[in-house]
Amino acid sequence: MSSQRGWKELPLGGIAYRLSTDVKTGDWRALKPVVDHNKCTKCMLCWLFCPDMAIIWDGEKIQVNYDYCKGCGICAHECPVKAISMIPEFEEV
Amino acid sequence: MSKLEVKYPLHTQEILNVNGNEAIAYAVKQSLVDVVSAYPITPQTIIVEKFSEFVADGLVHTEFVPVESEHSAMSACVGAAAAGARAFTATSSQGLALMVEIVYIASALRLPIVMAVANRALSAPINIHNDHSDAYLMRDAGWVQLFTENVQETYDTTIQAFRIAEDERVLLPVAVNLDGFFLSHTLENIRVLPDNAVAEFLGGYRKVAKLGVDYYEEQVPHMLNPARPLTFGSLDLYDYYFEHKVQQVEAMKNVPGVVREVNEKWFELTGRRYGDGVIDAYGVEDADIVVVAMGSGAGTVRSVVKKYRERGEKLGLVRIRMFRPFPYEEVRSLLRGVKAVAIMDKGIGPGSFGALYQDVVSSLYDLGSHPLTVDYVYGLGGRDLTPELVVKMIEQVKEDVKTGRVKEKIRYLGVRG
Numbered sequence: 001m002s003s004q005r006g007w008k009e010l011p012l013g014g015i016a017y018r019l020s021t022d023v024k025t026g027d028w029r030a031l032k033p034v035v036d037h038n039k040c041t042k043c044m045l046c047w048l049f050c051p052d053m054a055i056i057w058d059g060e061k062i063q064v065n066y067d068y069c070k071g072c073g074i075c076a077h078e079c080p081v082k083a084i085s086m087i088p089e090f091e092e093v
Numbered sequence: 094m095s096k097l098e099v100k101y102p103l104h105t106q107e108i109l110n111v112n113g114n115e116a117i118a119y120a121v122k123q124s125l126v127d128v129v130s131a132y133p134i135t136p137q138t139i140i141v142e143k144f145s146e147f148v149a150d151g152l153v154h155t156e157f158v159p160v161e162s163e164h165s166a167m168s169a170c171v172g173a174a175a176a177g178a179r180a181f182t183a184t185s186s187q188g189l190a191l192m193v194e195i196v197y198i199a200s201a202l203r204l205p206i207v208m209a210v211a212n213r214a215l216s217a218p219i220n221i222h223n224d225h226s227d228a229y230l231m232r233d234a235g236w237v238q239l240f241t242e243n244v245q246e247t248y249d250t251t252i253q254a255f256r257i258a259e260d261e262r263v264l265l266p267v268a269v270n271l272d273g274f275f276l277s278h279t280l281e282n283i284r285v286l287p288d289n290a291v292a293e294f295l296g297g298y299r300k301v302a303k304l305g306v307d308y309y310e311e312q313v314p315h316m317l318n319p320a321r322p323l324t325f326g327s328l329d330l331y332d333y334y335f336e337h338k339v340q341q342v343e344a345m346k347n348v349p350g351v352v353r354e355v356n357e358k359w360f361e362l363t364g365r366r367y368g369d370g371v372i373d374a375y376g377v378e379d380a381d382i383v384v385v386a387m388g389s390g391a392g393t394v395r396s397v398v399k400k401y402r403e404r405g406e407k408l409g410l411v412r413i414r415m416f417r418p419f420p421y422e423e424v425r426s427l428l429r430g431v432k433a434v435a436i437m438d439k440g441i442g443p444g445s446f447g448a449l450y451q452d453v454v455s456s457l458y459d460l461g462s463h464p465l466t467v468d469y470v471y472g473l474g475g476r477d478l479t480p481e482l483v484v485k486m487i488e489q490v491k492e493d494v495k496t497g498r499v500k501e502k503i504r505y506l507g508v509r510g
Contacts, residue, residue, distance in 0.1 A: 004332060004333070005333075005336070006336060007336035007337070007339045007340050007343070010333070010336055010337065010340065011304040011305060011306055011315075012203045012264060012302075012304055012315065012340060012344075013201070013202045013203035013204070013264075013315065013325070013337075014201060014202065014325075014326065014327065014329055014333075014337045015304060015306065015315065015323050015324065015325065016306070016323070016324035016327050017306050017307050018306075018307050018308065019307075019308045020324055020327070
């Protein structure tokens with residue numbers, strides 16, 4: 001608690017005092033998208049559909065930004081050549 | 094300062110023959126409002142209807158956003174105010190009930206929106222006439238709530254509301270309450286300022302307050318701006334919600350001072366003021382019995398109290414002009430030493446007391462010796478408050494003072510048995 005700010009130190013109206021990118025929402029993920037670059041046709045549908053802007057084009061191929069990918073699987077679902085597979089982050093107990 | 098030094102003496106103020114709604118529309122027209130978004134509901138409709146004529150005639154620069162519900166009206170105001178605009182809406186009764194979710198959000202996001210509430214009874218049974226149950230509905234919403242007594246005050250208060258809301262010590266939305274039909278539809282000759290005087294009083298267009306966040310070196314305006322993004326309305330759980338609520342309470346503490354200041358500035362400009370802005374008291378200095386009331390009914394009470402005082406009876410009136418934040422300390426010091434207080438509630442809380450009664454009695458608790466108190470519920474659904482009813486109330490309270498006790502804590506004025 002002591003490291004958290006008191007009301008006098010917070011901006012008014014519930015404005016976030018830190019950038020939203022400081023919060024690594026990728027740690028919510030249960031399933032991880034993994035790209036098979038041999039199959040990928042670089043159609044960029046995954047980039048278009050990703051709700052978290054977590055698909056990145058690095059100039060040569062697509063990459064997944066795992067800091068913010070929540071593992072929703074939309075990219076894998078939309079991929080026309082099945083180049084993205086969703087792999088469990090944790091082993092089933 | 095003597096009245097002669099008023100900046101705009103009476104003869105320079107144009108006379109308008111308008112009802113309360115038109116007076117508000119005229120005040121909004123002069124207040125350089127950027128966005129008006131509203132949905133029609135009786136008895137408020139004329140405000141935005143009249144204002145839409147100003148828009149159609151090109152007399153204002155305002156963006157007029159007609160919406161499909163009051164929920165959307167307040168949402169549009171929240172968006173506009175968050176983008177830095179001066180925003181206004183108006184509603185009544187069921188409309189306020191429908192928008193109430195966003196009413197809480199507007200205050201918590203600290204957006205200085207102004208809303209006129211033409212007070213009307215809540216359903217059921219369905220009723221279009223005046224009482225204060227809609228205003229009571231939003232009493233914990235974190236808004237400043239001002240109540241007006243006549244059409245002139247409604248005009249004056251609407252302009253003042255923008256200045257109060259946007260004051261950097263406040264930054265809270267303000268509701269201007271006018272009694273439905275009694276004020277909203279009643280014609281009165283009022284005095285209005287020239288347009289440039291109102292613009293000057295408000296300091297021109299809205300100036301957005303600045304705030305500091307970790308990721309910008311300098312203070313940035315508290316508004317949505319793609320060049321300097323801020324996150325509005327993000328999730329705020331047990332780790333910060335409490336702190337943000339305390340911030341709202343702290344902002345409320347600054348409101349009475351700002352309301353008084355604005356009341357005085359308005360007096361310097363126009364020669365008109367309403368008590369100290371917070372409370373408009375009459376005859377309480379030496380009073381044994383005091384009536385506490387809000388809105389247009391206070392005018393009826395004052396005329397009766399005046400007659401009693403002319404006969405040498407020690408009666409007084411406390412008209413609460415600022416209902417939220419409630420002026421606890423002022424009420425306590427005004428009612429110190431009084432024998433009995435009749436608190437008039439134009440709204441009912443089944444299973445409890447009226448809202449005004451609760452606040453007044455809470456204010457009195459810390460006094461060493463307490464006056465007798467009675468909650469008088471009156472005027473529900475627009476029932477008229479006649480001078481005869483006020484006399485009946487005062488005579489009952491005089492009887493209570495004689496016997497030294499109050500049998501019924503709640504009494505109903507003008508209801509059939």
